[in-house]
Amino acid sequence: MVIQSINLSVNQQDFDLPVAILCGGKGTRLREETEFRPKPMINVGNRPIIWHIMKTYSYYGLRNFMLCLGYKGEMIREYFFNYDWNHSDILLELGTKQITTLNNRHDEETWRIWLVDTGQETMTGGRLKRLSTYLDQMGSDxxxxxxxxxxxxxxxxxxxxxxxxxxxxxxITAVRPASRFGELVIEDHLVSYFQEKPQTSQGWINGGYFVFARKVLDLIEGDDTVFEEQPLKNLAALGELAVYKHDGFWQCMDTYREMELLKNLYESGQARWKVW
Structure with a gap:
């Protein structure tokens, strides 16, 4: 697939690039919540944080989502399997159990979601690698x-x-919060070195929001591969890891404090990520 220029808008309906979302970790730093649900299913407002992430991509016309499931993945399956039922007006006839969806529709009805079991203990690289078959089926480079x-x-x-x-x-998208994540050494818009969770920081960290050529998966050996370690380091060493600097809003939900921050921002109408 070769695209010289992309001008996406909320009105574009048919943009086929898949979006892989890593959903399988145990979220041990948020054990208060993740003992009962996977971290992507923690609500921010009245919807889980994974929904907020998908809405951002959907706003730009991307509606093919490959969810890399693992820990408590059945809860993510059930949420999306029942999505239409829970977010549409329904006529239920109790005697016959006939169900009719009424005229109103929700904005997410065009989403296509691959719910892929990538293993309970698989590392981030291994989870992406397990999508290979489905990416091949889509013919996506x-x-x-x-x-x-x-x-x-x-x-x-x-x-x-x-x-x-x-x-x-x-x-890789580089962002500027307090540094606890992967440090990027940047020269001429290329990552010259990648170090996960360094002791010091130059100000830019790994914010996720990656774009990859299909060939990147060839650098992943298997389930035990942590993507943020050898694969990203190899890409940087080869001069194949470019960096997109994002000075705007970014926030992860790694701790209880960060969870409360996101919830408070949303409830106070200050959810800067809410572009839709």
Whole structure:
């Protein structure tokens, strides 16, 4: 697939690039919540955080989602399997149990969702690798990826335009919160070195919101591969990891404090990631 320029809008209906979302981790730093549900299913407002992430991509016309399931993945399956039932007006005839969906429709009805069991103990790279068959079936040479616990107001259309402009295998979105994540050493819009969770930071960290060529999966050996370790380091060493700098809003939900922050922002009408 070759696209020279991308001008996505909320009205574009048929944009086929898949979006992989990592949903399988145990979320041990949020054990108060994740003992009962997977972290992507923690509500921000009246919807789980994974829904907020998918709405951002959907706003830019991307509606093919590949969810990499693991820990308590059945709860994510059930949520989306029952989505139409729970978010539409329904006529239920008790005697016959006949169900009729009434005229109103919801904005998410065009979403196509792959619910893929990627294993209970599989690492992030292994989860992406397990999507290979489905990516091949779609015939997609490019896919996007992110984590199931971070919201952002990044312009996905501009991110894709940037990816196609540089011709590298991978693009990573760099953000500027307090550093606890992967440090990016950036030179001329390329990542020259990647270090996960460093002791010091230069100010830019791994914010997720990746764009990858299909060939990136060849760098992943198997289920035990942590994507943020050797694969990203190899891409950086090869000069194939470009960086898209995002100065806007980004926030993960890794701790109880961060969960409360996101909930408070949403409830107070200050959810800057809510571009839809």
């Amino acid at each position: 490019i896919f996007l990826a992110t984590y199931g616990d971070g919201v952002c107001d990044v312009n996905i259309a501009a991110l894709l335009d940037f990816h196609y402009s540089h011709g590298k295998l991978a693009t």
